[in-house]
Amino acid sequence: MAKKVLNVEDDADIRTFVTTVLEENGYTPIMAIDGAEGMEKVKKERPDLIILDILMPRESGIKMYHELKLDPSFKDIPIVMLSGVSKRTFLRSQAALTEFGDETVPEPQAYLEKPVEPEDLAETLKKILG
Amino acid sequence: MKVSKILFVSEFEELWLDALQSLMALRKAGMNNVVFLHVISRDKVAMRRGAGYLKQEERKLKEIADIRFIDWAETLFEEGMEVVAHIAIGNIVPKILSVAEIEGVDLIITARRKRAKLEELYAGSETSDLLRRTVKPVLIYNYLSQSGKVGENPFERLLLGLDWSVSSEKILDYVLALKGAVKRVDIVHVVGEKDVAKISRMEVHKLERSNKKRLDEVCDILVNERFDARPHLYIGKVEEQIQKAASEHRTTMLVLGAKRRSIWKEKWSGSAAHSLADKSDLPVLIVPAEVK
Numbered sequence: 001m002a003k004k005v006l007n008v009e010d011d012a013d014i015r016t017f018v019t020t021v022l023e024e025n026g027y028t029p030i031m032a033i034d035g036a037e038g039m040e041k042v043k044k045e046r047p048d049l050i051i052l053d054i055l056m057p058r059e060s061g062i063k064m065y066h067e068l069k070l071d072p073s074f075k076d077i078p079i080v081m082l083s084g085v086s087k088r089t090f091l092r093s094q095a096a097l098t099e100f101g102d103e104t105v106p107e108p109q110a111y112l113e114k115p116v117e118p119e120d121l122a123e124t125l126k127k128i129l130g
Numbered sequence: 131m132k133v134s135k136i137l138f139v140s141e142f143e144e145l146w147l148d149a150l151q152s153l154m155a156l157r158k159a160g161m162n163n164v165v166f167l168h169v170i171s172r173d174k175v176a177m178r179r180g181a182g183y184l185k186q187e188e189r190k191l192k193e194i195a196d197i198r199f200i201d202w203a204e205t206l207f208e209e210g211m212e213v214v215a216h217i218a219i220g221n222i223v224p225k226i227l228s229v230a231e232i233e234g235v236d237l238i239i240t241a242r243r244k245r246a247k248l249e250e251l252y253a254g255s256e257t258s259d260l261l262r263r264t265v266k267p268v269l270i271y272n273y274l275s276q277s278g279k280v281g282e283n284p285f286e287r288l289l290l291g292l293d294w295s296v297s298s299e300k301i302l303d304y305v306l307a308l309k310g311a312v313k314r315v316d317i318v319h320v321v322g323e324k325d326v327a328k329i330s331r332m333e334v335h336k337l338e339r340s341n342k343k344r345l346d347e348v349c350d351i352l353v354n355e356r357f358d359a360r361p362h363l364y365i366g367k368v369e370e371q372i373q374k375a376a377s378e379h380r381t382t383m384l385v386l387g388a389k390r391r392s393i394w395k396e397k398w399s400g401s402a403a404h405s406l407a408d409k410s411d412l413p414v415l416i417v418p419a420e421v422k
């Protein structure tokens with residue numbers, strides 16, 4: 001059975017791009033347009049991997065990532081960050097959230113900065129999902 | 131009341147990073163969530179004869195907005211704040227209202243918005259349009275008119291304009307929620323010229339005493355909450371006296387109440403709050419009477 005990949009992304013053009021890459025590589029794409037919808041889809045669909053943007057409406061990828069990694073039911077789902085926000089900022093933000101009382105969260109499986117080449121995305125997914 | 135989530139509306143031409151940074155004083159009052167909104171006017175991407183809908187232009191404008199917001203958001207993320215962004219196409223006021231509702235913000239921050247002269251004559255400014263239609267507090271910046279810069283903390287010295295209506299109570303509640311961000315509060319009530327024109331001196335003194343008593347009561351509430359607060363009574367035209375008081379007390383922000391009114395009522399009887407929001411060089415925080 002094809003592995004399910006959830007893409008949380010508010011930009012329709014990038015959603016189309018990621019969907020194409022996923023389908024061409026034999027994965028089943030699931031889409032969410034912001035972090036809030038992303039969390040609902042995670043609970044409902046239990047994806048094998050999540051591709052996560054950061055700056056979106058309603059809930060950011062930074063908050064969603066933190067919530068997932070602190071939830072025992074979802075903390076093992078691999079996450080690939082795909083964003084225009086730098087990795088340094090992402091790591092600092094997670095550290096800042098930790099300062100406010102949460103546990104430390106691990107780094108994501110991969111961090112890709114936009115724009116990404118289709119081959120690089122496919123390669124990253126293959127490395128993680130096999 | 132609380133001020134934990136703010137909506138920062140920017141067209142990048144009139145509200146910049148320095149305005150956003152000046153709002154970080156609100157962190158001391160519990161603000162931890164910023165919603166960015168950029169609205170691309172339909173005119174910029176609308177159908178053109180021979181070219182159709184300007185999809186490429188839309189992509190370009192969205193990309194520019196995205197890059198700006200990412201740059202602004204990075205600093206906030208690194209401080210552990212939650213930041214979300216909306217980039218939309220359409221009319222600015224309805225978009226502000228809908229995003230404020232979707233995100234459940236406690237405060238809307240926007241620059242003063244004008245329309246073309248003829249349109250403004252009939253429909254008023256976009257700022258008045260927003261103030262008429264929202265039940266959320268709105269902070270209006272107009273920093274391009276004078277020095278072109280925003281003070282480090284606009285919440286430092288507030289001037290509360292109270293008219294003893296329901297909105298005055300709301301203003302007080304809202305200012306109490308800003309505790310931590312505010313250093314000094316000057317509470318001002320203006321007795322209108324017309325109110326004293328046809329009464330005896332004795333009655334003027336009575337009016338003065340009753341207003342001073344009410345000002346002292348408000349002042350006591352603030353002082354009990356450890357605000358540095360002072361009461362002041364002025365007589366004259368409301369707008370002029372508020373501006374005069376702001377200048378005398380080195381105010382950094384005006385805080386005024388407003389009722390929702392129809393455009394025609396606004397046009398003929400006008401509110402001092404809306405007028406100051408349109409004219410004052412200082413940031414103006416308008417707290418609607420209907421705010422929850």
